[in-house]
Amino acid sequence: MWNRTLISKEISGCGISGIIHKKGKLISGEVIIKSICCQEERGNGLGAGFAAYGIYPGMENFYTLHVMAENSYALELVEELLAHQTFLNYQEPIPTRKVKTIKNPPLFKRYFVRPKFEGELTEICDELAEDNYIVKLVMEINTKIEGAYVISSGKNMGVFKGVGFPDEIAEFFRIEEYKAFIWTGHNRFPTNTPGWWGGAHPFTILDWSIVHNGEISSYGTNKRYLELFGYKCTLLTDTEVVAYILDLLIRRHGLPLKVACLALAPPFWMEIDEMSEERELLTAIRIIYGSAMLNGPFAILFAYNGGLVGLNDRVKLRPLVAAEKGDLVYMASEEAAIRAICPDPDKVWAPKAGEPVIVELEPNTIPNQRSYLKGRPREEDENELRVKCAYTPLFASK
Amino acid sequence: MNLELNVHTLHYSQVNRILRKAIEEGKVNFKLYGVNGHRYLAAGISKKVKIEIYGTPGLDLGAFMKGPEIIVYGNSQDGAGNTMDDGKIVIHGMGGDVIGYGMRGGKIHLYSDAGYRVGIHMKAYMDKVPVIIIGGKAGDFLGEYMAGGIIILLGMFSRYPEKPIAGLFLGTGMHGGAIYIRGKVKESFLGAGLKPYPLTSEDEKLLETHLKEYCEDFNLNLSEIFKADFIKIIPYTHRPYGKLYAY
Secondary structure, X not given: OOOOOOOOOOOEOOEXXXXXXXXXXXXXXXXXXXHHHOOHHHOOOOOEEEEXXXXXXXXXXXXXXXXXXXXXXXXXXHHHHHHHHEEEEEEEEOOOOOOOOOOOOOEEEEEEEEEOOOHHHHHOOOHXXXXXXXXXXXXXXXXXXXXXXXXXXXXXXXXXXXXXXXXXXXXXXXXXXXXXXXXXXXXXXXXXOOOOHHHOOOEEEOOEEEEEEEOOOOHHHHHHHHHOOOOOOOOOOOOHHHHHHHHHHHHHOOOOHHHHHHHHOOOOHHHHHOOOOOHHHHHHHHHHOHHXXXXXXXXXXXXXXXXXEEEEOOOOOOOOEEEEEOOEEEEEOOHHHHHOOOOOOOEEEOOOOOOOEEEEOOOOOOOOOOOOOOOOOHHHHHHHHHHHOOOOOOOOOO | OXXXXXXXXXXXXXXXXXXXXXXXXXXXXXXXXXXXXXXXXXXXXXXOOEEEEEEEOOOOOOOOOEXXXXXXXXXXXXXXXXXXXXXXXXXXXXXXXXXXXXXXXXXXXXXXXXXXXXXXXXXXXOOEOOEEEEOOOOOOOOOOOOEEEEEEEOOOOOOOOOOOOOOOOEOOOOOEEXXXXXXXXXXXXXXXXXXXXXXXXXXXXXXXXXXXXXXXXXXXXXXXXXXXXXXXXXXXXXXXXXXXXOO
16 A cells, blocks of 8 residues: 655645644634635645644543554554553544545554663653653654554644545544644645655654645755664655654754754854854854754744744745734644634734744643753753663664 | 625635626626635736725735736735736735736735745836835845836834844845835845945935825825935846856
């Protein structure tokens, strides 16, 4: 069913939309469906998806693996691996509906797990080590188990995606039945590789999820850079690298969110030359994270357990509009997609190219809330990076 | 001969079909309510009709049109006035990116800010001189590859107090036409081969004519606009890129 020999990227022009409630109030899935369907012309029926945060209350402390599988044998292999490597709390098929236009969908199942450390590490339960463990597990499933992919792996969040128009995918996954405090949605128009279930957006790792309109021309450079840190790009779509870069720069290297965005979409050298105080910092970012820079046109929305961020490439080759109404913040490809769900926003603006729109929940709003406005203190990160991120450098191929 | 219509539940192709049919039948005044993301409104229409739009029209508003007057009570999305030939678009809010792309005639009056790449590839011939007036600020690449026409940037009615009046790469590749700016721009932001000049008396006359009409559209005071000095940005040689590929 899935042609895995095509190891290339795709170019696409898509529609994106995102909502966040700063006080953590839950928003029905119907809202994001309405917004993304308003941009129907931006897609061509070859991919759509949603990311939702806050959908598994009561299960907040378990990593939820959404697994997409070609057949039940692949699922069995996944389950065998999970039995060895995790404490499995609960599992169930992801509820779906039959949709006429969706032919031969893959199997979808979700697993609520905790890492099972081996030997002396068993007692450790710090967040960074647990997260790293899950990243490694996801990479292992994606690269080693034929026909199985983890499409999301964060706590209290999940991704639902596939081949179809947004309304079809929403109906298939019963999106309107979920309630979340952050939603992102995507409507895909792939032009370079076949639209396949794994290639739909959002792309995720842990609780990072990315929806993207555009094309990451630097995919090759980014992919090779990420491989040095144990990330394997298996989903045949350029956007995947963005999820892993964010995980690397922000969660593992501990960069503040703004600095990480500067690494992804740095100012031009001609602008840096005119800076005074920030010149040194920007020069350092461009030199150290040159391989993490995203080239090409993009408008992305990325979310995590605690925030939603919108970012454009530095010359704004893709549209992005933002709006605010009370505690709600909206971002989308088109203003109409926002007005479809919020007809009279307090404020509408077009974010500046390369400057992130960062919206975080108010402090202590949800369990396991993450905030990346500030970087991680230094003493922590160096040891974490040295000792616990000992990834097997290269996985054996499948 | 009027038509009022709430298009909220209609697809843009239906709306355009209704518009075209009504224009065929001789209707000249239109009011569209509930517009949200409807694409290509009035695209390619070459009759002198007046269309008032309430809401946020979608991409390529009035693309290729030749004659209609469109008034938008709201913001416009990207590509308004794409390759338009004649007529006028008045936008009472902010505009999206690539407004007036390849415009070859007619006018676009924008009350507030414009996005990126506004007026790129504009051109002029004989009496066909397209005009874009922006009341707010503009993003990068304003007037890129401009070959003719007039862009007037006021920077007055902006929602971005922190931004400079125009972005980077202003007029990159420009080899014709003129960009008038109320205020100053960093010369390092200008494309190669461009220079700011003070206004001549002819420029002043031209500005007055265009801005008078602009003020009427938005009920503004012309003398307020002339309280600050303008500069004119044009290429300083006849063919700034004439030798680019000839070595």
